[in-house]
Amino acid sequence: MKEKEQKIMEAALQLFVEKGFHGTSTAEIARTAGVATGTLFHYFKTKEELINSLYLYTKESMFSQMKEHFEVDKSLKENLKGLWSKFIYFSMENPYKFQFILIFHTSPYITSLTKEQLETQTDALLTVYKKGVHDNELKEVPFEIMIEYFWGNIISTINYFNKYPEKLGDKNLDQAFELFWDGVSL
Amino acid sequence: MKEKEQKIMEAALQLFVEKGFHGTSTAEIARTAGVATGTLFHYFKTKEELINSLYLYTKESMFSQMKEHFEVDKSLKENLKGLWSKFIYFSMENPYKFQFILIFHTSPYITSLTKEQLETQTDALLTVYKKGVHDNELKEVPFEIMIEYFWGNIISTINYFNKYPEKLGDKNLDQAFELFWDGVSL
DNA sequence: TACTAAACTGACTAATCAGTCTAATAATAA
DNA sequence: TTATTATTAGACTGATTAGTCAGTTTAGTA
Numbered sequence: 131m132k133e134k135e136q137k138i139m140e141a142a143l144q145l146f147v148e149k150g151f152h153g154t155s156t157a158e159i160a161r162t163a164g165v166a167t168g169t170l171f172h173y174f175k176t177k178e179e180l181i182n183s184l185y186l187y188t189k190e191s192m193f194s195q196m197k198e199h200f201e202v203d204k205s206l207k208e209n210l211k212g213l214w215s216k217f218i219y220f221s222m223e224n225p226y227k228f229q230f231i232l233i234f235h236t237s238p239y240i241t242s243l244t245k246e247q248l249e250t251q252t253d254a255l256l257t258v259y260k261k262g263v264h265d266n267e268l269k270e271v272p273f274e275i276m277i278e279y280f281w282g283n284i285i286s287t288i289n290y291f292n293k294y295p296e297k298l299g300d301k302n303l304d305q306a307f308e309l310f311w312d313g314v315s316l
Numbered sequence: 317m318k319e320k321e322q323k324i325m326e327a328a329l330q331l332f333v334e335k336g337f338h339g340t341s342t343a344e345i346a347r348t349a350g351v352a353t354g355t356l357f358h359y360f361k362t363k364e365e366l367i368n369s370l371y372l373y374t375k376e377s378m379f380s381q382m383k384e385h386f387e388v389d390k391s392l393k394e395n396l397k398g399l400w401s402k403f404i405y406f407s408m409e410n411p412y413k414f415q416f417i418l419i420f421h422t423s424p425y426i427t428s429l430t431k432e433q434l435e436t437q438t439d440a441l442l443t444v445y446k447k448g449v450h451d452n453e454l455k456e457v458p459f460e461i462m463i464e465y466f467w468g469n470i471i472s473t474i475n476y477f478n479k480y481p482e483k484l485g486d487k488n489l490d491q492a493f494e495l496f497w498d499g500v501s502l
Numbered sequence: 503t504a505c506t507a508a509a510c511t512g513a514c515t516a517a518t519c520a521g522t523c524t525a526a527t528a529a530t531a532a
Numbered sequence: 533t534t535a536t537t538a539t540t541a542g543a544c545t546g547a548t549t550a551g552t553c554a555g556t557t558t559a560g561t562a
Binding site: 151153233236276283287305309310311 | 336337338339418419464469475480483496497498500
């Protein structure tokens with residue numbers, strides 16, 4: 131990716147999160163990125179294309195860190211906590227990216243295409259869930275309820291640490307995870 | 317409230333949820349409500365005042381249904397489930413209102429004043445939580461974690477039923493609540 | 503060195519924005 | 533009835549918007 135393209139995306143990411151999609155003008159993005167408006171439209175044909183590109187970029191940036199497979203010598207709980215923690219740490223280290231994904235996901239901008247791409251990302255979790263149920267470690271509830279519960283818990287944990295950053299530590303992380311785990315486990 | 321004022325608020329509520337604050341023009345709100353733009357600005361001095369009025373109105377509309385006190389002859393679990401269910405049903409019956417509260421709450425529009433008003437709303441929950449801990453029914457984790465967990469669970473349950481409205485029923489509601497309850501209870 | 507294509511610029515435009523203003527109408531009171 | 537006030541209308545304004553375009557700079561190639 132070219133340097134100016136990168137700068138445009140970084141500026142757009144920050145401004146979109148702080149001021150919303152419509153609240154941010156292309157002129158402001160270009161100014162913040164230190165480029166001319168023409169340059170912005172050279173790389174992204176429309177504002178909407180910029181928004182969608184940014185979504186795919188941030189989502190890829192997040193899920194690329196979640197790729198590692200489960201370690202067979204560890205328990206389901208340990209493995210789940212590993213994945214759960216990765217999401218927490220990613221969002222603490224990349225607050226704008228995480229916030230952007232959240233905002234975008236509940237906005238009218240999301241196209242059915244990008245929605246589909248997100249769905250497939252849950253396949254790995256489905257495998258874990260099925261194994262957990264089979265081994266009598268997890269409750270047998272509709273998978274879609276389980277996945278919403280998983281995400282909801284991650285998001286609320288992140289909200290907590292965003293509100294009270296000074297509380298970030300192993301003890302509170304463990305307690306937040308225990309709430310989640312005791313909910314899903316048998 | 318005058319009829320046209322009401323119409324303006326209803327139109328604004330729907331459009332804000334569907335297209336965002338900046339994405340919705342005052343002209344479109346007036347057109348949808350069937351009034352002239354002048355009428356809109358007669359009732360609301362600015363667009364921002366309209367947004368804030370709408371927030372206070374929807375929030376009041378939601379919390380007025382949650383006012384009932386806990387019933388002493390019922391268990392903590394039953395009481396909590398009653399409150400939890402009320403939120404679920406409110407959002408299913410008033411999807412725009414609930415969505416608007418969510419969007420507004422994570423937007424730059426929210427002022428410190430309205431933020432304070434929301435905080436006090438959690439006082440009732442704090443009392444319940446303290447009693448639950450004292451009676452050895454609830455885990456002793458920081459209250460702020462508990463409250464985020466409570467909200468997160470409600471929101472993810474609502475997300476689930478919004479995605480799959482045909483799944484709305486006592487069985488799935490019970491299962492979703494059991495996830496929550498098993499997380500918080502000892 | 504000369505040539506070419508891509509990267510880049512910023513002034514510009516048509517459309518749209520929030521908000522104003524004057525005037526018309528409806529409601530109420532004397 | 534007449535006077536007064538609250539309500540409604542929509543054309544209008546200056547500012548801002550997304551996007552264009554004609555031209556300049558940069559980088560690679562032969």
